[in-house]
Amino acid sequence: MTNILIAEIGSVHDGSFGNALNLIHLAKECGANAVKFQYHISKAETSAKAPSPYYFNSETRWDYFNRISFSKDQWRSLYKEAKRIKIKFVVSPFSIEAMNNLKETGVDMIKIASGEVTNLPLIHHIALQKKPVILSTGMSNWYEISKAVKLLKKKHNNLTVVQCSSSYPCPDKEVGINVLSEIKKKYKCAIGFSDHTLGFAASISAVALGATVIEKHLTFHKKMYGSDSPNAMEPNNFKQFAKEIFSAWTIINSPIDKDKISKYKHMKNVFQKSIFLNKSLKKGSLIKYDDLDFKKPGDGISASEYKNIVNKKTVKKLNKDHKLKKVDFI
Secondary structure, X not given: OOOEXXXXXXXXXXXXXXXXXXXXXXXXXXXXXXXXXXXXXXXXXXXXXXXXXXXOOOOOHHHHHHHXXXXXXXXXXXXXXXXXXXXXXEEEEOOHHHHHHHHHHOOOEEEEOHHHOOOHHHHHHHHOXXXXXXXXXXXXXXXXXXXXXXXXXXXXXXXXXXXXXXOOOOOHHHOOOOHHHHHHHHHOOEEEEEEOOXXXXXXXXXXXXXXXXXXXXXXXXXXXXXXXXXXXXXXXXXXXXXXHHHHHHHHHOOOOOOOOOHHHHHHHHHHOOEEEEOOOEOOOOEOOHHHEEEEOOOOOOEHHHHHXXXXXXXXXXXXXXXXXXXXXXX
């Protein structure tokens, strides 16, 4: 899988189809190469009386998901627009019904949200689709994650397991970047990071540890209504974030050979030191260490070779500040 930076839209659109379209374009403009939505169908994923998280304080979660849902035609249009502007369309379905709808309307990659890791019926259904899958692990222990991974790997190998911590915003001490190496060792699959912090450091650290998928929430403005916007990144910051993430990937994926230094020849001459004389020497003199100075430029005998010069005999008179050459001694 190529490196993927996902702009997570979540429910930032607040049910506005126009906002959803604009957010796809905003994600592209900000430097992401994938955009992600959540597909909620209240009646398929929750009971009407199920408790809501603390941030649903103005309306019930049931009412909220009903209010912000899109029709199949709208989902189809969102997918087509993403394809048109060449950005990957990623969706988290929260029910089998939502997944079935996505089969009709179109999706490039499927993200299994942290809360669905133990929903093995949904995971089994997702595995049958033969689409690239991203599995988020924010709420699960190793036993739960392993069951989900085993089920997914039975059907295909295009799997990325993502570390995240389900805290909003996530404090630095709860990022758990160490989990990435454990995921890679346990499951021998691609690894990624879903970033719920407010800064850049966690995702860049994840890239340094081998993450090939990074996800970050994007919003028009933090003051927008809803659960996602307050902890999401605004466009100007996301643009800089994207630039840094792709720079980090370029650095990680661009190994150099330290023995191939011909391109630095000019810099070596400018900054390294050659061996000079700090006094005049007569012909036939034995060169002593105390006769030597080490000065720029570095286009003469390298200062590192001084031991090979001490006790050599000069073949002619040499003046103070002379830059030594091999023809000067025997």
